Amino acid sequence: MDKIKVGVMGACGKMGREICKSVLDDPDLELTAAIDVVNQGFDVGILIGRPACGVTIETNLNNLLTNKILDVLIDFTNAQALLNNIPRVIENGINVVIGTTGLTTDEIRNIKFLAEKNDVGAFIAPNFAIGAVLMMKFAREAAQYFPYVEVIEKHHDQKLDAPSGTAIKTMEEIAKTRKPMKQGNPNEYEKIPGARGGDFQGIKVHSMRLPGLIAHQEVIFGGVGQILTIRHDSLSRDSFMPGIMLAAKKVKNWKGLVYGLENIL
Numbered sequence: 708m709d710k711i712k713v714g715v716m717g718a719c720g721k722m723g724r725e726i727c728k729s730v731l732d733d734p735d736l737e738l739t740a741a742i743d744v745v746n747q748g749f750d751v752g753i754l755i756g757r758p759a760c761g762v763t764i765e766t767n768l769n770n771l772l773t774n775k776i777l778d779v780l781i782d783f784t785n786a787q788a789l790l791n792n793i794p795r796v797i798e799n800g801i802n803v804v805i806g807t808t809g810l811t812t813d814e815i816r817n818i819k820f821l822a823e824k825n826d827v828g829a830f831i832a833p834n835f836a837i838g839a840v841l842m843m844k845f846a847r848e849a850a851q852y853f854p855y856v857e858v859i860e861k862h863h864d865q866k867l868d869a870p871s872g873t874a875i876k877t878m879e880e881i882a883k884t885r886k887p888m889k890q891g892n893p894n895e896y897e898k899i900p901g902a903r904g905g906d907f908q909g910i911k912v913h914s915m916r917l918p919g920l921i922a923h924q925e926v927i928f929g930g931v932g933q934i935l936t937i938r939h940d941s942l943s944r945d946s947f948m949p950g951i952m953l954a955a956k957k958v959k960n961w962k963g964l965v966y967g968l969e970n971i972l
């Protein structure tokens with residue numbers, strides 16, 4: 708069987724480099740393109756501390772789209788870069804796997820629309836780690852019995868968006884079993900703005916950013932005389948790779964958008 712030809716957008720980033728390694732190591736996948744706005748002309752192998760592999764960093768997406776050497780493009784950049792590039796990629800008939808976070812509901816809806824219109828497979832996951840997917844599933848179950856809940860998410864201090872895509876998806880999952888309600892003292896007030904965190908249907912969410920962290924989250928439920936904590940830690944970016952490789956292999960099997968790793972496991 709022919710290998711699936713994969714391009715990585717944001718190839719020089721923290722995630723992009725790991726993804727390039729995993730694609731190069733996967734017998735079913737072939738790395739045919741690496742795109743970034745930095746390191747133009749660098750061999751990807753050298754970039755990831757290995758021997759040269761013959762794929763060099765390109766900054767011009769148009770060249771790639773014209774040459775059509777891609778089955779799947781994996782995007783781990785930032786929301787603005789993604790919105791500038793992904794519509795053109797989809798319009799050129801290339802399937803997309805998106806890990807970039809910070810997209811609004813309308814922006815995700817537009818990617819769905821474009822994928823359906825162009826008969827292309829699109830996949831988006833706010834978190835590609837299986838443990839994080841289970842954390843969301845367990846949180847949804849727990850919220851049936853514990854409606855008082857707050858979310859604390861912790862990431863490295865270079866992250867742009869807050870709260871994280873995982874925190875938003877977690878609260879969306881919890882909202883499927885918990886009615887919107889206000890928590891805390893009705894008369895509570897903040898002496899420092901933001902002290903009580905962001906608010907999603909009455910669920911408070913707190914975003915911590917520190918060097919040394921990768922991606923961590925606690926979902927804390929309070930009940931009478933008891934606390935339930937569901938916690939997930941991505942201790943290295945390896946935790947995301949099996950999910951991303953799986954999506955790269957499966958995305959060409961459907962037309963339109965699939966959202967969430969739980970839907971392809």
Ligand SMILES: NC(=O)c1ccc[n+]([C@@H]2O[C@H](COP(=O)([O-])OP(=O)(O)OC[C@H]3O[C@@H](n4cnc5c(N)ncnc54)[C@H](O)[C@@H]3O)[C@@H](O)[C@H]2O)c1
Binds near residue numbers: 717834
């Ligand atoms: N879904 C998940 O499981 C998951 C996991 C980790 C990170 N993320 C998300 O992935 C994204 C990237 O994270 P990171 O830590 O690798 O960030 P990073 O800043 O280390 O890497 C981003 C890369 O994108 C490049 N880039 C910026 N604009 C570009 C453009 N227009 N075209 C091509 N490349 C461009 C940058 O030069 C950089 O190399 C973020 O949105 C982050 O939240 C998602």
